Amino acid sequence: MEEFDDDEIVKKIMHVMRNAPHGTIYTYEGLEMILIMAAYDQDISVAFVDDGVYALKKGQDTAGIEVKGFAKTFLALDGYDVEKLYVDQVSLEERGLTEDDLVVDVEVISSAEIGKMMTEQDVVIQH
Amino acid sequence: MNIGILLKEGPYNHQASDTAYKFAEAAIKKGHTIDAVFFYNDGVNNSTGNMEPPQDDRHIGNRWVGLCQKNNVKMMVCIAAAKRRGINDDVLIDCGEITGLGNLTDIAIRNDRLVTFGD
Known part of the structure; x- marks a missing residue:
């Protein structure tokens, strides 16, 4: 947690997308949550793992x-x-996908790196 | 420690609401403060005041009301998720408050932990 002014707290918040986009509402409502949280000037990241990719x-x-x-x-x-x-990266490969199959620029990293990032967050929210 | 709870699953259908409640109860007993329970996804179904479970079963709606009245835990229901599922002020449990995801963000920011329950 970084503190800027006395009452200006910026927290590291990671959203974890784990489910396929359709079949359940988790990913869609997760995205809605991210869009709202984005307005609050927090340090937000999104990780896509398993079917979340x-x-x-x-x-x-x-x-x-x-x-x-x-x-x-x-x-x-x-x-x-x-x-x-x-x-x-493993989740992508297991599903026969590469970075070129994705709609947006992302950083493809190892499970261990994602795990390490999770330990550095103030808040992790899974969807 | 100050703790916020995010509950993503409906009552009875999934153990998450039981576990969230038991967690809150145990944390309070240990001297921690539960700031709020935020209901999201099907979790918003925890906030309906029309539950009538069989008499020999736990009453999940009443549990949340009790937690709120005895321990000042806020019960917040996401408006977008609630509207999709037909939940409005007319059916809300006592203490329930329909509110926006901005409040969940505030809960995440002001507490030491945000603990999520659900799949």
């Missing part, structure tokens, strides 16, 4: 399941100053 996959077409697609909303995070997007 599918949330960023290019070319999703949700018309058939009559659910709103939101992959492109991750592109908007940059405009909210949420620039720390981390993707677990």
